[in-house]
Amino acid sequence: MSEPSSIDLDVLATAEAWAGEGRRLALATVVETWGSAPRPAGSRLVIDEEGRFEGSVSGGCVEGAVVTEAIEAIEAGAPRMLEFGVADETAWRVGLSCGGRIRVYVEPIEASI
Helix, strand or coil: CCCCCHHHHHHHHHHHHHHHCCCCEEEEEEEEEECCCCCCCCCEEEEECCCCEEECCCCHHHHHHHHHHHHHHHHHCCCEEEEEECCCHHHHHHCCCCCCEEEEEEEEECCCC
């Protein structure tokens, strides 16, 4: 994985600020890509329990699906691995028809006091 970009560092700063406000959060991270992918491995998205988010792990409907899964992960208190790609019929439904695949790890974040 490459060094975090300033955008990814901003996402982590946002996560820290939101956690300080007492929001329940999840962090989504692109852990693998194959072929054409809109964002590289290491890209991040922070999501709160209300569905507000900052950052990017993909584009369009894929990101919407990640936000939905993140809210469910926050509620369940358990991480999940998501995969989107053209071999998966959901790829067409969520808009990753560019020929690539991505794997995104979504984990709830516990706020430290």
